[in-house]
Amino acid sequence: MDNQNVAGQKKDKTFAYVSLVFSILALILLIPAATITMNPTMAFAVPGFFMGLEAQRETKSPVAKLGVILSLIAFVLGVFMLIIGIMVISGAEVPDGLMMFRGL
Amino acid sequence: MGTAAVSKKSTGKVPMLIMLMLIYIVTYSYAATSISALTPYIASTISGVPLADVVTSGTQAGVTAAISALPLGIACFTFVAGVLMDKLSTRIVMFAAILFCGVAIFLRAANSFEMLWASMFLLGIGQAFVFPACTKVIASWFDRNEIYKFQGVLISAAPIGMIMGFNTSVPIQNLIGWQNIYRVLAVAAVIMAFVWLLIARDKKAEDVPLNQELDIDVTQNSVLANLKASLGSFQAWCLFLGEALYSGMIQTMIGLGSPILGSFLGADVAAGKLTGEAANKLGAFASSCGNLGSLIGYYFLPPIAEKVGLRKIFIWPSMIINALCLIIAFASGNIWIALIFFFVGYFFNGWSIPGPRSMLVESPGIAGMRAGTAYGVMLTLARLAAFGMPLLYSFINSLIGNMYISIMVIAAFAIVSAVFIMLAKETGMGREAAKKLQEEKKAQAQG
Incomplete structure (x- = not known):
């Protein structure tokens, strides 16, 4: 029953495309994330990652794979900037190299 | 169990889910959260008190009172909305509700505390229809084992909009002014209403996987x-x-x-x-x-x-x-x-x-x-x-x-x-x- 329903049907790639769009938005939002308010990056990176995984599992689409990778990069960079931001506002010593990165 | 395979196909349910998320963000979570972040600016514009003196002058109270009208609108109309949702077309009711929310958001840009209160109450009425419609769509289109997962995806629109509302509304207000934020959101809501009308479909009760699986008498x-x-x-x-x-x-x-x-x-x-x-x-x-x-x-x-x-x-x-x-x-x-x-x-x-x-x-x-x-x-x-x-x-x-x-x-x-x-x-x-x-x-x- 299940297999016959699958045959000849086009798989839905909406999640794959939305994942890619969300991951790009997350990366763009890293620019204002130079301040402490880095969470907008996370607001798109987390759903982008999940939807990419879901699409990857269902459709094996390369778009989904790209969405997953970009979302993951945005998430890691977002966490990185968060840590630096917290160090800055709590008055901790932040190495110059890290501060330059944050300024980007 | 046979209904499980439906989820794998291009049924249009995923675009509907994404659309619901966007509607939720624009008409509710962003629209509701941004007003908290923008309270001093709104109070300053409406009362004419300089921004620096808004906190001490107590003019923020009008905005705070207006914010409380939103849950009131939702509480008053959700029950009626839920009952209607099961009898009328979810696609059409949702379309009307999104348009209504768009108008309510547009009214927020008016320069008076009374109008602000009224716009929040009207937005609450619109949302009272949007929430049960979202649940109805999830329950109608997704399989039993997927409902929990996609209910979570849908609800995630709340923190996404809140995070965006808290963090982006003030910088955007500095660029275009708080009134224009709500005018843009209102236009976005109207566009979404028509996109929803194009992509959404209703499902007959007898075709709903969950009704079949739980053996509901659809008559x-x-x-x-x-x-x-x-x-x-x-x-x-x-x-x-x-x-x-x-x-x-x-x-x-x-x-x-x-x-x-x-x-x-x-x-x-x-x-x-x-x-x-x-x-x-x-x-x-x-x-x-x-x-x-x-x-x-x-x-x-x-x-x-x-x-x-x-x-x-x-x-x-x-x-x-x-x-x-x-x-x-x-x-x-x-x-x-x-x-x-x-x-x-x-x-x-x-x-x-x-x-x-x-x-x-x-x-x-x-x-x-x-x-x-x-x-x-x-x-x-x-x-x-x-x-x-x-x-x-x-x-x-x-x-x-x-x-x-x-x-x-x-x-x-x-x-x-x-x-x-x-x-x-x-x-x-x-x-x-x-x-x-x-x-x-x-x-x-x-x-």
């Missing part, structure tokens, strides 16, 4: 029969009360969060540990921290329940864990500990918030056919609890004069909620069936 879909099935079921009442008490507890804690964290930060500034500017930034970050925890939880916890095929065992413990985390956060007296426990506690919302809603539509006698009515009742009770529990907190606090004991009493309602969830019947399909379904899905993906 018995009168308003009275739907109300009787929803209000006459012990299972539904366990879930109504579990959700309402938990929701009330969470709303009370959210209300207490800002003043308590503010007191921690004030103490740190007085002790010289933080500058005033740093305290402001930390306060802004703290408000987003819980939302970030929820956001991650909504995406990554329900799929675990989907794999295991059970619901209750995840929902009731997460309610208690969240309450414990909030107590520790408030009692810690330290901003960093509070932030960590906020994050962890709200992370567990990933199970506890979408859980009772999913169990409700998965319950025999409710299913997709009565999802609107049942969720209308659930949300009305939840809103009433959200109004009542902060009042109860104030009453207890004034009676015993100890804020932390009062917080613990309110947090104890999470235990009562957990008991109601324990009393409800398990609605998951079970470990064996879930495992079999996972294997089938894997085989289909490979084939």
Whole structure:
């Protein structure tokens, strides 16, 4: 029953495309994330990652794979900037190299 | 079990889900949260008091009163909206509701406190229709084992919009002014209404997978029969009360969060540990921290329940864990500990918030056919609890004069909620069936 329903049907790639769009938005939002308010990056990176995984599992689409990778990069960079931001506002010593990165 | 394969195909349900998320963000979570962040600017424009003097002049009270009109509108109309949702076309009702929300958001740009209050109340009425419509769509289009997961995805639109609202509304206001933000949102809502009309479809009750699986008699879909099935079921009442008490507890804690964290930060500034500017930034970050925890939880916890095929065992413990985390956060007296426990506690919302809603539509006698009515009742009770529990907190606090004991009493309602969830019947399909379904899905993906 299940297999016959699958045959000849086009798989839905909406999640794959939305994942890619969300991951790009997350990366763009890293620019204002130079301040402490880095969470907008996370607001798109987390759903982008999940939807990419879901699409990857269902459709094996390369778009989904790209969405997953970009979302993951945005998430890691977002966490990185968060840590630096917290160090800055709590008055901790932040190495110059890290501060330059944050300024980007 | 045969209905499970429907989820794998291009049925149009995923675009509908994404559209619902966007509608939720634009018309509710962003529109509602941004007004909190923009309160001083709005108060300054309407009252004519300079921005620097707004806090001391007390003109913010008008905006704060207007914000309270939103949940009032939702509470007044959700029950009616839910009942109508099961009788009318979800596609058309949702279209009208989004247009209505667009008009309400547009009115917010007017220069008067009265109009601001009216626009928030009207937005609440629009939202009263949007929420049950979302649940109806999930219950009508998704398979039984997917409902929990996609309910989580849909609810994630709340923290996404809140995070965006808290963090982007002030910078955007500095660029284009707060009134233009709402004009743009209103136009976006109108466009979304027409896109929704184009992509959304209604599903006949007899074609809904959940109705088939739970063996619902689709001929018995009168308003009275739907109300009787929803209000006459012990299972539904366990879930109504579990959700309402938990929701009330969470709303009370959210209300207490800002003043308590503010007191921690004030103490740190007085002790010289933080500058005033740093305290402001930390306060802004703290408000987003819980939302970030929820956001991650909504995406990554329900799929675990989907794999295991059970619901209750995840929902009731997460309610208690969240309450414990909030107590520790408030009692810690330290901003960093509070932030960590906020994050962890709200992370567990990933199970506890979408859980009772999913169990409700998965319950025999409710299913997709009565999802609107049942969720209308659930949300009305939840809103009433959200109004009542902060009042109860104030009453207890004034009676015993100890804020932390009062917080613990309110947090104890999470235990009562957990008991109601324990009393409800398990609605998951079970470990064996879930495992079999996972294997089938894997085989289909490979084939």
